[in-house]
Amino acid sequence: MGEGDIIKNPYIKCLLAGIWIGLLTIPFAGIVRAAYIAGAVAGASVAVTFLTGLRRTGVIKIPPQGALIERVERLYVRGRSTGGPKKIIAIAILLVALSAFPFIADRYALDLASQTGIYIVLALGLNIVVGQTGLLVLGYVAFYAVGAYTYAILSTGHLINFWAALPVAAFMAGIFGLILGAPTLRLRGDYLAIVTLGFGEITRIVLNNWDKLTGGPNGIADIPRPRIGSFEFTLTYFYYLVLVFVVLTVIFAGRLNNSRIGRAWIAIREDETAAEAMGVNTTWLKLLSFALGAALAGLAGVFYTAKMGFVSPESFNFLESVIILCMVVLGGMGSIPGVILGAAILYILPEALREFAQFRMLIFGGSLVALMVFRPQGIIGTKRRGVEMRALK
């Protein structure tokens, strides 16, 4: 659209954009629907231009982008640096509310909440690798699959129960993380992303084809729920189990974040060469990051299988990896509350949009682009570096 640069009037630009998009969609959508699309695009961009124009001239006051978020963030940061009575109260209220949730929720909501918890753990695990260490991993779902299948195979063979499966699955996934991590340590950025993507796809294809062990595309069914003696963790109790799991993970991730290891990871993320020069053992720490991130995914996999009672390779496709990565990025990389928020939003929002089932993924894809264009640093986590610098003084 070279003519856009010649034409100065923003409203004409908007109209041209609408017409252009409309023309593009004609072969696919037909002339009538293309006209609707053109109108919608033009209308939306005119509205945005109008509002930004008003804001610039000061006719109406829209709070600057992210003002509310900054307030929340300040609370979080201050709470941490002063030992934070406010933060403790906030967390206590949140925990009480979450514990009381089953009394008001129906089956569907409880199931949704349990799955959200599992996603929060996954996102926190990936956050260790991507957000803190800065290693871009696109096949994270492979570790999740390893954990899930470990529990599925061992429990249906009556070899192991849920509780024993947790450390085994974490171990297996962690080893898998090391196997993936070790040869790829030399790679940086995009190359690492693609290798991990390749590993993730290979894992899924192997799960799909290794019929004897994994049941192939049909998957494995009749996986037992966790139990102690004759007491079975059904829906409500499973929710509490997931809640405990999430709380422990958050504490673990938080402690890790502020530890010597966490600081070293951040150093690697910001500048690997400089970190190495300062005596940070980058090889070991990157492997540790891989192993811990993978182990958390393995644990989440066990919870997932136990909740579903069924597992198949379909649940571990590339899109799942993308969604988990987006949870980390949406919230703001490296920030734990941000990641929790991101996971909750990205899982619950599409569920809430079930009514628009067909348009769900279209909206999801479009919002990813919009989010990156308008706020690439995520919802929370903008001040992260500044905070760390201040904490040093």
Place this chain on the structure above:
Amino acid sequence: MELFLEQIINGLTVGAVYALIALGYTMVYGILELINFAHGEIYMLGAYLGIILLGVLTATGVTAMSLPLSIIITIIAAGVICAAYGATMEKIAYRPLRNAPRLAPLISAMGMSIFLQNYVMLTQGPNDKVYPQTIPVTTFTFMGADVTYIQLFIIAASVILMAALHFFIMKTKMGKAMRATALDKKAAGLMGINIDSVISVTFILGSFLAAVAGVMVGIYYGVVNFYIGYLAGMKAFTAAVLGGIGNIPGAMLGGFVLGILESLGAGYLWPEYKDAFAFLVLVLILIIRPQGLLGERMPDKV
């Protein structure tokens, strides 16, 4: 021997398609250092446009008049429309992010890919679409192996397009500007090269080639789907990496090598792991020789 030769020809056909798509990946990566995840979707759009345009041409009687003319019009028109899609995509999803953190354009590309997939699913329906049966499948025998004319057409058309691209990059002014931009964007800008238009041209060329590949694959296999873009895109990306990403002859070589490897691997070793094969090649090449077959080792930018 006949089987071997047939596998090689199948491999060359598929490889030519991978190479055409890989060129788009490699050109964009060479200039923007961005893995354009939505590039596979452009190929998918091309394959759909093939059906739509062939349908229109058949309805208006052009196909009855001359089948080759109708195919050529379809290929060119699909290429032009997809080029417009590619340029628009760049403007919307990548241009605002040129100075953003590195993860941002990658996520944006994935978002674009999901968006385009669902856009086609919603407008064209979720089921397989079949190409019109207007193209006869005729074969001839070459040293005992059966070869279809479509295969021959795909290989020939790809080679011609690659030669044209090579000429464009090496001999024209815009091609020179592209090479300069790939080498050093900032310096190229200071030399008076309009970086924005160079990047637009890169997307236009890449999308055109991908769309041509899409139409040809559509004619070859006869069936298209809204999710074919992902796997084809990943394999083409593998081809680009195999040849050395950012390296244009490398992408061509990588495409053919990958196509033959995959065809032989599936033909003789494990047919059910055909798709895993490409990913295995990708992982191994990145671990053993990340610069690819023809790439040069680039020092880390500090």
